[in-house]
Amino acid sequence: MGNKEITIGLFGFGCVGQGLYDVLNHSEGLKANIQKICVKDKNKKRKIDASFFTYDKKEILTQGHHNVIVELIDNANEAFDIVKEAMNNGVSVVSANKKMLAENFEELYQLQTKNNVALIYEGSAGGSIPIIRNLEEYYDNELLSSVKGILNGTCNYILSRMELENKDYTAILKDAQLNGFAESDPWLDVAGFDTKFKILLLTIHAFGIVLKPDDVFNTGIQNVSYDDILYAKQRGLRIKMLGLSQKVGDKYRVYAIPHFVTRESELYNVLYEYNAVEVEGAFSCKQTLVGKGAGSHPTGSAVLSDISALTYDYKYGYKKLKKALGNNTKIEDGIKQVEFDFSIKLYIRFQDKEQLKDLQILNVEEEYKSASTNYIIANVNFNSLFNIYNKRDNKLFVCAI
Ligand SMILES: NC(=O)c1ccc[n+]([C@@H]2O[C@H](COP(=O)([O-])OP(=O)(O)OC[C@H]3O[C@@H](n4cnc5c(N)ncnc54)[C@H](OP(=O)(O)O)[C@@H]3O)[C@@H](O)[C@H]2O)c1
Incomplete structure (x- = not known):
């Protein structure tokens, strides 16, 4: 098995990009180095030498110095252009951009096949939790019946603090924004879109079903009030924002909606920025993976694991999707399997x-x-x-x- 040396062209040096840089510097035995970093803002002070940076994406994409592109920017449309171009140039890509991946999955899947390159994205769902490769490899032959999880750290952080500090949504959201736990426009997080993008990616690897974001319903905690928290508390329940993908009969139900969870649930004690994914299968029964769902180093470590996988030419096999496509189903027919x-x-x-x-x-x-x-x-x-x-x-x- 090969263990090739990786020369990385990195896009983005924000929270996750810097996390990756640190994690990579502390890793032992991985033959990978960041050769160039493309960022946007020429006036921003950087923590590392200016010679690393470029503001021109072509400098990374067209010069052939890199055998892996790591895409960690915060704009889904620009990320899609970068990822497409890299793949069309025959270069494998690591990304953590769930919005870009969920919105463009069909085209990205075809680009992998057409160019015989890998696109891997463990950091895009569940932060540090190793879920995608586990669904793809470990559970490849398991008859899975459900994948559900707390997939958005911002929602879980807000809900945890509301309950444990007896405070209303607006006060906690404001504080979360001041402390960097929520975006200035938190809509994608609090209204459940981010959870939905992630459950869509998990659905592809768990069940081989590709869905478009607008086909799947989401609502979030944008209207939650302390009254709702109190309602749950008085009944020994907790509110958790969940993404869920579940087989019922021969159909699937996929959505992102807040849920009441009981004390008996493994998800009950998953608090603050922690995420959890519960996988249920016919033979493996119920298993729950818990870990930090976001943040610089936790997400950086998931990205590092993807880079390491590329040293031995890893690609997602999309086993369940290929099986479904082998039955004369088109990728866009995924929706027909959903109830x-x-x-x-x-x-x-x-x-x-x-x-x-x-x-x-x-x-x-x-x-x-x-x-x-x-x-x-x-x-x-x-x-x-x-x-x-x-x-x-x-x-x-x-x-x-
Ligand atoms: N933050 C997390 O915990 C987390 C967890 C899982 C997944 N993710 C995903 O990881 C990605 C990065 O998130 P982040 O939190 O690291 O974002 P961030 O802190 O806002 O950093 C974004 C970086 O992207 C750069 N950038 C933006 N547009 C660019 C362009 N067109 N070309 C080159 N660089 C560009 C920015 O450049 P400047 O530095 O010049 O502004 C900045 O360095 C997103 O897709 C996010 O959804 C984040």
Whole structure:
């Protein structure tokens, strides 16, 4: 087996890029070095020598000095252009950009085949948790029935602090932004998009199903209030933002929605920026992997593991996807395997009943009204949730039971 030397062209020297730099400097035995780093802002002070940096992507992409491109920038469209160009130049890529990967998966899959290059992305889901390669390799023949997880550190951090410090969402979010745990525009994180991008990537490796982000419903903690935390607390529950991909009969259910979890769940005690992924299979039963879901060094270490894998020419085999495609299924047929018309039991907090009009409520099991808060526990047609999808003015807080 080869153990070739890797010369890295790195894009991005922010949180994860710098983490990778540190982790690589402390690694022993890995024959890899960062030769050039492309960044954007010419006026930013850098922690390492200026000779490492370039502002011109061509300097890395076209000069043939690098046998691996590591893409760690924060813009999904620009990242897609960089990754495409590198792959078309016959160079393998490591990325942690879940949005870029989830939005463009089909084209990226075809580029890997067409150019016979690898695109690997362990850091894109679950931060430091080694989940993608495990789904691909370890569970390659296991009959998996469900993959679900706490996949967004920002949501888990906010929910943990709200509960443990008895504070409302706005106060904790503001503090999280000041301390670098939340973005200045936190929408992609708090509204569940980031969780969804990650569960989409895990669904490809667990079940061989490729879905487009807009085909999958997500809602998050953007409207959570302390009343909801209290509701959970009084019943011995915790609210966790979960991405879920589950086989039910011969169909799959895939979504990202906050859930109440019980004390018995392995996910209950996963707090703050920690992430967890629970994998369930027919023979392996339930296994939970827990670890830091984000951050400079934890994510840098996942990226380093990918780089190390490239020293022995590792590529994802996409075994489950290839099996599905072998049955005369096209990649875009993944959606046909997903179920939308089912009943889901939800806790829904609202201000005004008018806000519920877009949901197809099948039956109400419990209703509570007070001067400060109203909620129902109801079975709702899942499909009707798309009527409130991605609406910033929607004020419902929805939590699966
Ligand atoms: N942060 C985490 O914990 C974490 C965890 C898992 C995955 N990720 C993913 O990892 C990626 C990087 O995240 P991050 O947190 O490290 O971002 P970040 O701290 O905001 O850093 C982004 C870096 O990208 C550079 N950049 C932006 N546009 C560029 C372009 N067109 N060409 C070259 N460089 C460009 C920036 O340059 P300047 O330095 O000049 O501004 C900066 O160095 C994202 O896809 C993110 O979703 C992050």
